[in-house]
Amino acid sequence: xxxxxxxxxxxxxxxxxxxxxxxxxxxxxxxxxxxxxxxxxxxxxxxxxxxxxxxxxxxxxxxxxxxxxxxxxxxxxxxxxxxxxxxxxxxxxxxxxxxxxxxxxxxxxxxxxxxxxxxxxxxxxxxxxxxxxxxxxxxxxxxxxxxxxxxxxxxxxxxxxxxxxxxxxxxxxxxxxxxxxxxxxxxxxxx
Amino acid sequence: xxxxxxxxxxxxxxxxxxxxxxxxxxxxxxxxxxxxxxxxxxxxxxxxxxxxxxxxxxxxxxxxxxxxxxxxxxxxxxxxxxxxxxxxxxxxxxxxxxxxxxxxxxxxxxxxxxxxxxxxxxxxxxxxxxxxxxxxxxxxxxxxxxxxxxxxxxxxxxxxxxxxxxxxxxxxxxxxxxxxxxxxxxxxxxxxxxxxxxxxxxxxxxxxxxxxx
Numbered sequence: 001x002x003x004x005x006x007x008x009x010x011x012x013x014x015x016x017x018x019x020x021x022x023x024x025x026x027x028x029x030x031x032x033x034x035x036x037x038x039x040x041x042x043x044x045x046x047x048x049x050x051x052x053x054x055x056x057x058x059x060x061x062x063x064x065x066x067x068x069x070x071x072x073x074x075x076x077x078x079x080x081x082x083x084x085x086x087x088x089x090x091x092x093x094x095x096x097x098x099x100x101x102x103x104x105x106x107x108x109x110x111x112x113x114x115x116x117x118x119x120x121x122x123x124x125x126x127x128x129x130x131x132x133x134x135x136x137x138x139x140x141x142x143x144x145x146x147x148x149x150x151x152x153x154x155x156x157x158x159x160x161x162x163x164x165x166x167x168x169x170x171x172x173x174x175x176x177x178x179x180x181x182x183x184x185x186x187x188x189x190x191x
Numbered sequence: 192x193x194x195x196x197x198x199x200x201x202x203x204x205x206x207x208x209x210x211x212x213x214x215x216x217x218x219x220x221x222x223x224x225x226x227x228x229x230x231x232x233x234x235x236x237x238x239x240x241x242x243x244x245x246x247x248x249x250x251x252x253x254x255x256x257x258x259x260x261x262x263x264x265x266x267x268x269x270x271x272x273x274x275x276x277x278x279x280x281x282x283x284x285x286x287x288x289x290x291x292x293x294x295x296x297x298x299x300x301x302x303x304x305x306x307x308x309x310x311x312x313x314x315x316x317x318x319x320x321x322x323x324x325x326x327x328x329x330x331x332x333x334x335x336x337x338x339x340x341x342x343x344x345x346x347x348x349x350x351x352x353x354x355x356x357x358x359x360x361x362x363x364x365x366x367x368x369x370x371x372x373x374x375x376x377x378x379x380x381x382x383x384x385x386x387x388x389x390x391x392x393x394x395x396x397x398x399x400x401x402x403x404x
Contacts, residue, residue: 021202021205022207022208023207024205024206024207026202026203026204026205027202029201029202029205030198030199030202033198033201033202034195034198037194037195037198041194056194059194060192060194060197063194063197063198063201064197064201065344065404067201069275069343069344069404070208071208071209071212072212072213072273072274072275072343072344073274073275074213074274074277077274077276077277078276080276081275081276081277081278082274082275082276083275083276084276085275085276085346086275086276086344086346088346089275089346093403115276129192129193129194132192133192133196133197134192148200151203151204152200152201152203152204153200153203155203155204156204157204158204158206173206176206180201184404185404
């Protein structure tokens with residue numbers, strides 16, 4: 001299969017999973033994020049050749065960004081363009097932060113950048129990220145940390161988490177939402 | 192945390208997203224911006240005294256259409272730029288159209304006027320204050336639109352900031368039309384445009400700092 005055809009068939013499958021996930025289908029959404037993380041890893045690894053240690057952190061940062069902004073995907077827009085714009089934004093952001101500390105050539109100049117490549121390459125080998133999200137999670141205030149721990153790590157429903165924490169159901173939902181955004185900001189800020 | 196753990200964490204108990212976040216946030220910001228500009232205009236400037244008479248003149252409505260056209264096009268730009276990977280597509284043409292139209296109209300006005308009247312139709316009586324007052328009235332919309340965009344995902348930050356600023360400027364100008372006595376096309380094509388470009392420039396400069404996510 002050509003790179004373009006491979007990319008197109010991957011794209012349609014991913015797009016369906018994302019749309020189902022946005023309606024609350026956790027299984028489809030899990031499949032979307034899992035496949036996406038392999039594509040992102042391949043994309044970042046090619047562009048961060050000089051800093052392999054950064055790849056997994058950036059994959060996690062991009063996944064959090066994509067999750068937090070999943071509502072900005074327009075169902076009529078190519079998914080590749082949307083993911084590529086976010087991946088490239090996070091990559092450039094990382095390079096800018098690093099540029100403050102060391103001189104470097106921009107890998108975007110050395111590796112040709114095209115959106116179709118994103119979904120035609122994948123890398124399932126997850127390395128350990130250096131930045132530990134568990135530590136960042138511990139920095140969040142209780143009103144954000146507890147909802148995330150209860151619903152996302154322990155797998156309780158919103159109603160169960162509300163009872164377990166004594167918070168209201170809407171406070172649980174808001175806490176998860178704001179907590180994941182705060183987590184994304186912490187990842188970006190710590191490097 | 193391993194990436195697989197993060198993926199599981201994000202997917203577990205995922206809630207359905209609310210529909211139309213981009214349109215909703217922008218609608219709120221435009222509403223707040225217009226109300227804020229209206230309040231500022233009534234408190235600081237007041238309606239033009241001859242408003243009831245002015246609305247009978249076609250040029251009053253041409254002026255509103257010029258400003259509203261820019262507001263509409265910059266709203267489209269701001270909304271598209273709030274979604275990663277959307278790009279501007281044909282929106283730059285929609286932005287240029289109202290400006291070109293008012294310049295063409297202005298050129299006809301200047302060509303048809305006696306030489307002695309030409310400076311008057313460019314400078315009117317309020318050119319020294321007009322751009323600054325439009326910029327002042329754009330402040331509530333500017334703040335509200337940056338709030339709206341910060342909750343979304345702009346990836347071209349200077350451009351997104353400029354689009355939000357231009358939209359704020361055109362909303363300020365829309366409200367300013369109810370105070371301002373000027374109706375000459377050469378005036379509008381110069382000072383109104385300048386007034387709207389002040390917040391656009393500030394937005395473009397502040398975008399990378401304020402819209403980063």
